Amino acid sequence: MGPISAEIEIDASREAAFSLLSDLARRPAFTDHFLSGFRLTRIDARGEGAGARFRVEAPLRSPWEDTTIVSLEEPFKIEERGAGGRSNRIPTHTVWEIEPGRAGMTLVRLTHWTAPTEPVDKLVESLSFGAHFQRKGWSEALRRLRDILEAEGPGGERIAVAGGNRYATGIP
Numbered sequence: 646m647g648p649i650s651a652e653i654e655i656d657a658s659r660e661a662a663f664s665l666l667s668d669l670a671r672r673p674a675f676t677d678h679f680l681s682g683f684r685l686t687r688i689d690a691r692g693e694g695a696g697a698r699f700r701v702e703a704p705l706r707s708p709w710e711d712t713t714i715v716s717l718e719e720p721f722k723i724e725e726r727g728a729g730g731r732s733n734r735i736p737t738h739t740v741w742e743i744e745p746g747r748a749g750m751t752l753v754r755l756t757h758w759t760a761p762t763e764p765v766d767k768l769v770e771s772l773s774f775g776a777h778f779q780r781k782g783w784s785e786a787l788r789r790l791r792d793i794l795e796a797e798g799p800g801g802e803r804i805a806v807a808g809g810n811r812y813a814t815g816i817p
Contacts, residue, residue: 647758648738649780653787654750657794659743662751663720665794666741669697669712670803675789679782683804686711690803693717701729703778710737735761753790755783 655662665671670690673683679702686696696713710729717723723741728734739757746752757779761767 647779648756649758649783650754650756651780651784651787652752652754653791654746654752655791655794656750659720659745659751661794662743662753662790663723665790666743666753667691667695667714667717667719667723668803669695669714672697673804675793676782676786678785678789679778682709685804686713696727701779702782709733712737712739729759730761731765734763735759753787755787757783 668691670685673680676699677683680699681702682698682700684698686698687694689695690697693714693716696711698709698711701708701710708730710727711733712725712727715724715726721743723743725739725741727737727739729737737757737759739755742752742754742756744752744754
């Protein structure tokens with residue numbers, strides 16, 4: 646599927662947008678309308694190596710997907726890779742680009758795509774209308790991201806790791 650793209654201009658600094666996007670514990674604050682069951686894969690949810698697992702709400706199926714931050718270029722770009730679909734065998738890619746926009750605004754651009762290799766996975770993706778629902782979901786997520794950044798700054802509610810309070814990590 647894809648690639649699909651969505652972008653939005655936000656009245657906030659690139660640093661604030663980068664900070665919120667690079668912290669996977671804050672991701673459900675603006676994606677919970679189409680991603681559910683969000684779980685962190687490690688205690689530190691920020692930076693390279695941070696990962697999460699979640700369910701993508703789509704018609705006909707609701708597959709699990711995971712993502713891991715593999716590259717950060719502060720405050721310009723975040724690259725994520727993961728897997729999803731049946732038996733987690735479909736590679737997924739997500740790239741967040743944060744650029745200066747017009748009149749002091751910040752432009753946030755998201756590109757997301759999958760690369761199924763098995764014929765059955767290609768068929769299921771084509772029949773499930775995945776691209777349409779992913780594009781719609783990510784566009785709404787960017788609108789919700791804008792609302793959070795313009796209202797609160799780099800805030801947004803964070804999810805916690807089960808049992809994470811037993812570890813001294815310095816995570817606020």
